[in-house]
Amino acid sequence: MKASVMQVEKTLVELDIDQIQNVVQKCLDEGIPAWEIVEGMSGGMTQVGKQFEMGEYYLADLVLSGEMMKEGMALLENKFDMRQMGKKGTVILATAKGDIHDIGKNIVGTMLTASGFKTIDLGVDCHEDQIIEAVKSSGSNLIALSVLLTTMVGAIKDLVDALAEAGLRDKIRLAIGGACCSQQLADEMRVDAYGEDAVKAVRIFEKLAKSMKQGR
């Protein structure tokens, strides 16, 4: 990892909100691609999460880290190549019902747009009916569901069931990600894919979009 990107990660871990835009700008000035900077910030967020788990950080610190992420992203938003947008397909993004974590989902969204997908962001605490409605009205056949709370894992199953009852399960591809997800969980819930970060998310949806085109 390049030194300036490491600086971004460190700034996040140290929760130095006044500096975050400066260090991100420094990376941009050095010509570092936007997605590399995002990766730096994600790394920082993960460490903040760990510190919170260990009781080193408070809830307020978490909120602050979320704010920093948003500020950093604000500088990057127009740095991705948007010409390709929508060429690879349309992905519906949502955080599961009962869950309000959206930082990860937003990063996934940014990375997907940056790599040629159109995205429809349904926001947080998303009921399965809302997602089904979006599938029907947009004609999109790709769904990215973010789930961070273990208590809300049932929401994945509910979405899968609701899609099945609507007769849509075979027509769409669904991927999950977020703190409480794993490949094993994806298999148990009969979800098509699991990804641990936003870069993986892009690869997953490229693959899923291709498999849809081949009718499999």
Place this chain on the structure above:
Amino acid sequence: MTILLGIDTGGTFTDAVCMDEQGSILKTAKSATTHEDLCLGIQDAINIVLPENVADIRLVSLSTTLATNAIVEGHGSSVCLLLFGYDRDSLDLPEFKKIQSSLSVVFLNGGHTLRGDEQAPLDIKQLKDAITAHASNVSAFGISGYFGVRNPSHELTAKKRVKELTGLPVTCGHELTSDLNAPLRAFTVALNARLISLMQESITAVRDVMSRFNIHAPLMIVKGDGSLVHEAMALERPVETILSGPAASVIGATYLTDQEDAFVIDMGGTTTDISAVRNKIPLLNGRGSRVGGYRTMVKAVDAQTRGLGGDSEISTNDKNDIIVGPGRAIPLCSLSHKYPEAIDALAHQIKINTADSTAGNGRFFLKKTTAAIKKTNLTQKHHDILTSLNDSPVSEFNLAQKEEHPFLFLRYVDDLIERGLVIVSAFTPTDAVNVLGLYQNGSSKASHLGASLWANKLGIRSEAFCKQVLSQVEFQLAHEIIRHALYNEGIFDQYHKDSRNPLLMDRALRKEKNNNVSITVSVNRPLIAIGAPVNTYFPSVADMLNSRLLIPEHAAVAGAVGAVAGGILQTVRILIKPLMGRSLHRVYHPDGIKDFDTYPPAVDYAERIARETATNHAIRAGAKAVEVTLARHVNKLPHDDAQEESVIYIDAEITATAVGRPDIKEPAAT
């Protein structure tokens, strides 16, 4: 003495067997199936196996292609489908288009949510009006509610109303499946309703035949999963008898060879069915079986049908490798038996073929005379071709010669073949067997001439060509069995994705030893082969696969054996789910929902209800001495937050499987 009479109608023959209670086969019969009136064939077959004392017959069991054929041919009566809480556009399935003309669909208020709560209340007045409006125009009703499998209360209320108001047959979605997919459930219910009156007719007809012989015994029907149901239950759920024939063959084949786990291969004239048996039960298609291009939610035997048989057409690919099937053809020997002029035509083709022109390819076309086939969507060109054909065979050589663009012309003929309007006659494995003198069939002269045409084209001798044809049949059979075995393990897609896999499999199956690396493959479960041509091919197939081969003695009537060898099997699945955000556990049982404060009593309740319901279903299906096994599948996650409970239940599913032998009639008191 107690005799069980098994009948298998369908295909070319109607078979019958008499079996005693110890399971020994006493008599078997084969008679031609009479497609216009199946009962004639049944009557002939029964006549042959009829025991001295007819009163000994205590059970008649029938495997029938009735439902399958009716669906494939698009037959069925007018029905009304009552749907609760469905979106109008949710029925946008290709399946519905095919049955549209005899289907009235009514969208009604109601339906449930994922949790089993009411999505909208039932409107009794609206329901009543819908029933009375359609009662006089339809022969049966089908009912399905959105999430009706999570809460069938609206379906049950509607069913009661239909019965009270009309007395017509009526079936609900939750009775046919417990799987989610509202549109496909609605279609399956509609399909079921369409079949009820046909099933009624044929049960009455079989009953007539039985009383003509003075047979007074319960009548059972083989379901698509190979288990038996009493005629009354088959009448309510005829759609469950799709694939009854293949299922009975699988059960029969397994029974005759006394195997628990095996692959069953049923080789017919033009197709080969491959299926698998585990613990004496055929593996089912968990995603629902397809029949004649229709998807259903019925879980029937997962038999894969391949166009490969003694009457498959021989062709070559661009590398001049011989390929068998998937198209069917009348063997040249059978053709010339009926039309001796074909022999002259073949002889003429041999004469005119030169080193650089092999236009004479021994292929003939015949017009199919069946009037029933619709000639829609045909162009003028198609019609011209049909007129130029008549009832006697015309060679492709003669027809194409007159054409300006022979290649294009053959495309049109292909269309007609695909629609069943034109039949092909060509060199087939049956001809190859004839030439090699393995057995005699029709006129061997035509087979020899056909073989010469091919052999000249490939630059080999006739005999060598015929041997290659047979080994190609064997190779393709072996490869299909491997594919099915991998598919059963759920890894066929992975196998197929990488083109190197089939390449290595080729090497293994052909036992090639000339390369640096040889591969050995073995199928670790025995192969049970049934069907007329299996003795010719299967010894080599089993050898290629390094597996054990079993060809049972009564293989020819395996379906009829399966009809009486099968037992009753009914399963009931009950779901338990915590209600998110509330500390309740909800049981989704066959009559509705019930909530519990904690998990353990919910499971106890679900298991009790599952056991009771499965037992009742089995008894209604005609079983005695019912035994139930329970299985519990729990989906849970550990959760280490001190403030909350330590386990998070996602859901749990209780499955009760009830099995029993058919409750045969007690001997009449004398």
